[in-house]
Amino acid sequence: MKEQLHKIKQRGLEDLEKISNMKQMRSFEVQYFGRKGELSQVMRRIKDLPKNERPALGKLANEVKQALNIARSKAEKSLTSKQREVSVIDLTWPSQPHRLGHLHPLTQFLDKVMNIFTSMGFEVLEGQEVETPEYNFDLLNIPKNHPSRDAWDTFYVEGGMLMRTHTSPVQLRAMKKKRPPVRLIAPGRVFRHEATDAGHETTFYQCEGLVIDRSITVSNLISTLEQFLKEVYGPKVKIRVRPEYYPFVEPGMDVDMQCLICDGQGCSVCHQRGWLEMLGSGMIHPKVLSNMNIDPEKFSGFAFGLGIDRLMMLYHGINDVRLSYSGDLRFLEQF
Ligand code: FA5
Numbered sequence: 001m002k003e004q005l006h007k008i009k010q011r012g013l014e015d016l017e018k019i020s021n022m023k024q025m026r027s028f029e030v031q032y033f034g035r036k037g038e039l040s041q042v043m044r045r046i047k048d049l050p051k052n053e054r055p056a057l058g059k060l061a062n063e064v065k066q067a068l069n070i071a072r073s074k075a076e077k078s079l080t081s082k083q084r085e086v087s088v089i090d091l092t093w094p095s096q097p098h099r100l101g102h103l104h105p106l107t108q109f110l111d112k113v114m115n116i117f118t119s120m121g122f123e124v125l126e127g128q129e130v131e132t133p134e135y136n137f138d139l140l141n142i143p144k145n146h147p148s149r150d151a152w153d154t155f156y157v158e159g160g161m162l163m164r165t166h167t168s169p170v171q172l173r174a175m176k177k178k179r180p181p182v183r184l185i186a187p188g189r190v191f192r193h194e195a196t197d198a199g200h201e202t203t204f205y206q207c208e209g210l211v212i213d214r215s216i217t218v219s220n221l222i223s224t225l226e227q228f229l230k231e232v233y234g235p236k237v238k239i240r241v242r243p244e245y246y247p248f249v250e251p252g253m254d255v256d257m258q259c260l261i262c263d264g265q266g267c268s269v270c271h272q273r274g275w276l277e278m279l280g281s282g283m284i285h286p287k288v289l290s291n292m293n294i295d296p297e298k299f300s301g302f303a304f305g306l307g308i309d310r311l312m313m314l315y316h317g318i319n320d321v322r323l324s325y326s327g328d329l330r331f332l333e334q335f
Pocket of ligand 1: 249252277279305308
């Protein structure tokens with residue numbers, strides 16, 4: 001057995017010198033150290049030897065094992081990293097399954113909104129996210145030092161430009177090229193410098209609506225919005241219209257919807273009111289019509305700004321607007 005152990009050691013050291021990749025290294029390990037490996041088999045037989053021979057042979061077997069192990073790890077280190085790579089990459093191994101993404105719930109909801117309005121004869125326009133103060137405020141009848149500029153504080157960027165606080169500037173931009181009659185919507189992102197909570201974000205989506213023609217009245221405005229909300233939430237949806245001040249409309253009004261998260265009982269999303277403001281709207285102010293080079297004596301119109309995030313929240317029963325922008329897959333994968 002002593003001789004056998006010496007032979008195993010010698011052959012093992014010779015075999016190690018021939019090894020040129022990790023695959024060979026793994027078979028070497030199995031051949032010598034594996035459960036059925038040569039060395040293990042010899043070591044298992046030591047217990048059957050006469051008692052007085054066991055210590056010396058046990059010691060020798062351990063020395064052989066240790067020597068082979070040290071030589072093995074040296075040989076493994078000296079294998080180049082390239083050889084290692086080749087040995088561990090198995091090109092026939094099946095690849096990881098691909099996870100398919102899908103449209104964000106806000107994008108899906110915006111598609112729904114656009115489908116409803118286009119079916120009502122509206123066209124869809126896109127506006128710019130970086131605006132001039134003139135279009136975001138002045139031409140909308142919000143001159144410098146007007147207190148409502150405070151309510152729409154925003155982020156200013158280089159060159160005196162700002163991140164638009166609402167989609168309303170698109171009304172003016174669209175009317176630079178168009179003449180009445182017009183019926184259009186302009187969805188897009190808007191930005192505000194404000195504290196966030198379950199119902200408020202600093203970046204969110206609005207969808208502007210604009211209709212200008214002869215003899216347009218408040219009842220056209222209310223019926224259009226009511227029709228839209230019923231298309232989205234079903235005929236039983238409860239809405240209320242209340243007067244609101246916006247400098248660019250006269251009269252101005254907000255449309256609230258009964259909070260579907262708490263069924264009107266009051267929750268953190270609706271600030272315990274049971275109602276949630278979904279959009280601002282009104283009849284376009286004659287001054288703004290004039291800024292569009294439209295004669296307010298001949299034409300009238302209405303405009304609205306839908307809060308897409310809140311409409312989407314109520315549609316899906318989501319209780320925090322910030323989830324939409326969290327990038328959390330546990331949230332996104334539900335849609
Ligand atoms: C406006 O932005 C007006 N431009 C709307 C308008 C258009 C009025 C045309 C008249 C005519 P307001 O600041 O209220 O209004 O915002 C409109 C809607 O955006 C709100 O009803 C609400 O649904 C949503 N909204 C407002 N602030 C936030 C916010 N911080 N986070 C999420 N949604 C918001």
